[in-house]
Amino acid sequence: MNSNLPKDQEFLLPAQGWFIALTLFVAILLNWLPWSGWGLILKPDFVALILLYWCTHKPYRVGIGIAWFVGIIADVADATLFGQHALAYTVLAFGGTVLHRRVQMFDLRQQTMQVFPLLLISYFIYAAIHWQMRDIWVWSYFLGSFVSAALWIPLTILLQTLRRPRSDPNEL
Amino acid sequence: MDSTSSFQFFKRGPSAVVRLVFFVVLSLSLLFIDAHFKYLEAARTVVSVVLYPFQRLITLPGMAWENIGTYINTQGYLVKENTRLNEQHRVDQVRLNLLSVLQVENVELRNLLQVPQRVNYPMQTAEIMYVEHDVFKRKLFVNKGGQANVSRGQVVMDDIGIVGQVTRVYPWLSEVTLITDKDHAVPVQVLRNGIRSVVFGSGEANQLTLRYMPVSADIQIGDELVTSGIDGTYPPGLPVAKVVKIDRDPAYPFARIVCMPIAGVDHNHYLLIVSGLPELPPLPDPEPVDAGKTKIIKKPQTP
Numbered sequence: 334m335n336s337n338l339p340k341d342q343e344f345l346l347p348a349q350g351w352f353i354a355l356t357l358f359v360a361i362l363l364n365w366l367p368w369s370g371w372g373l374i375l376k377p378d379f380v381a382l383i384l385l386y387w388c389t390h391k392p393y394r395v396g397i398g399i400a401w402f403v404g405i406i407a408d409v410a411d412a413t414l415f416g417q418h419a420l421a422y423t424v425l426a427f428g429g430t431v432l433h434r435r436v437q438m439f440d441l442r443q444q445t446m447q448v449f450p451l452l453l454i455s456y457f458i459y460a461a462i463h464w465q466m467r468d469i470w471v472w473s474y475f476l477g478s479f480v481s482a483a484l485w486i487p488l489t490i491l492l493q494t495l496r497r498p499r500s501d502p503n504e505l
Numbered sequence: 506m507d508s509t510s511s512f513q514f515f516k517r518g519p520s521a522v523v524r525l526v527f528f529v530v531l532s533l534s535l536l537f538i539d540a541h542f543k544y545l546e547a548a549r550t551v552v553s554v555v556l557y558p559f560q561r562l563i564t565l566p567g568m569a570w571e572n573i574g575t576y577i578n579t580q581g582y583l584v585k586e587n588t589r590l591n592e593q594h595r596v597d598q599v600r601l602n603l604l605s606v607l608q609v610e611n612v613e614l615r616n617l618l619q620v621p622q623r624v625n626y627p628m629q630t631a632e633i634m635y636v637e638h639d640v641f642k643r644k645l646f647v648n649k650g651g652q653a654n655v656s657r658g659q660v661v662m663d664d665i666g667i668v669g670q671v672t673r674v675y676p677w678l679s680e681v682t683l684i685t686d687k688d689h690a691v692p693v694q695v696l697r698n699g700i701r702s703v704v705f706g707s708g709e710a711n712q713l714t715l716r717y718m719p720v721s722a723d724i725q726i727g728d729e730l731v732t733s734g735i736d737g738t739y740p741p742g743l744p745v746a747k748v749v750k751i752d753r754d755p756a757y758p759f760a761r762i763v764c765m766p767i768a769g770v771d772h773n774h775y776l777l778i779v780s781g782l783p784e785l786p787p788l789p790d791p792e793p794v795d796a797g798k799t800k801i802i803k804k805p806q807t808p
Binding site (some may be wrong): 417 | 522529
């Protein structure tokens with residue numbers, strides 16, 4: 334494993350379309366897991382994290398359109414209003430796309446500080462729509478954004494590891 | 506940022522802001538439509554049908570986990586319940602045993618109650634207190650003694666037949682020698698033909714022997730022996746034993762006849778002590794042989 338790649342080169346790692354689709358699919362499945370109790374309150378939004386990852390690392394492959402589409406699927410799966418997740422993810426993807434150069438310059442801890450506001454905004458949009466439609470405001474829901482932000486580092490490491498090509502035996 | 510937006514070397518489609526606005530408007534309109542009209546239910550249904558298998562798929566591990574949890578819970582619960590039931594069963598077993606013992610006792614007592622109607626002697630019920638520990642003796646102690654007017658020589662029986670005889674009386678206890686005690690003799694009669702004999706205890710728990718019966722004596726297996734009442738100790742007509750084995754060996758002068766006591770000699774809890782037997786006139790003093798001769802000689806002298 335050539336783990337000592339320069340930081341800016343890590344963003345040049347190849348990413349096949351199927352791999353992106355697979356990660357998004359897995360993220361949706363993880364969001365569908367039957368959470369309950371504290372798990373439900375602290376539930377991180379895996380889809381948002383993965384979307385944000387791809388939006389910052391491959392902004393020309395995964396963008397606002399895909400985020401919106403994934404949001405629609407999430408809406409159906411969660412039986413929420415059409416467009417609720419879609420709106421939140423759209424704004425999230427926009428933020429990620431806009432910030433992708435800045436994020437690429439930082440190391441993982443700094444990335445987390447950049448990512449957290451975006452997640453918070455998307456959570457806020459989601460909660461705001463709920464509030465607008467049903468007059469419910471759940472503060473504990475925002476705990477999930479902290480957990481999601483905390484998951485940024487391990488998730489990034491995991492995905493980078495998966496994206497790295499198998500070590501080439503002919504390599505010096 | 507400015508350079509990329511002003512000069513696009515590669516075609517990348519509309520800018521991010523345009524896309525954002527487009528999709529935000531799309532989302533908001535969807536939200537509005539969905540919240541206020543029901544047009545999108547069909548679309549939702551279609552998408553959810555497509556998604557349903559995946560949703561099921563993702564819940565499978567959870568369900569499996571839950572099932573495992575239930576299984577383990579059930580296992581623990583069952584083990585606990587099993588332990589509890591086992592304990593309960595042990596307690597119930599003891600109670601049930603007690604109950605069956607009481608039932609047997611009840612039957613025994615009922616039978617004993619009926620005996621006085623068949624046998625017209627005053628009787629009193631006694632409970633067995635101790636059984637002789639010595640294997641060579643067939644004796645037991647009952648809880649009626651001198652205070653209850655038990656006296657030596659009284660006959661002890663159960664609801665079927667003779668069990669033994671009171672041989673020693675203490676104030677609150679009395680010792681009963683069973684008919685199976687070694688060499689304990691009971692004068693009997695064969696019920697079938699009236700042959701008189703004496704049945705002796707053999708010292709074994711369930712065996713009596715009929716001694717001094719000639720080989721040719723008319724005794725068959727199954728013959729019932731009842732008390733003859735000849736010596737006045739035992740009331741006549743009470744069942745004592747049944748012949749179970751006859752060994753007629755011509756080499757011996759007497760037949761070996763083995764009988765089994767009819768009464769439950771060694772498995773009762775309550776016994777009857779028969780009292781108030783009619784006193785027989787005292788046995789006349791046996792006259793000495795020579796005195797008899799003189800009597801005979803004297804006889805003509807007496808008027």
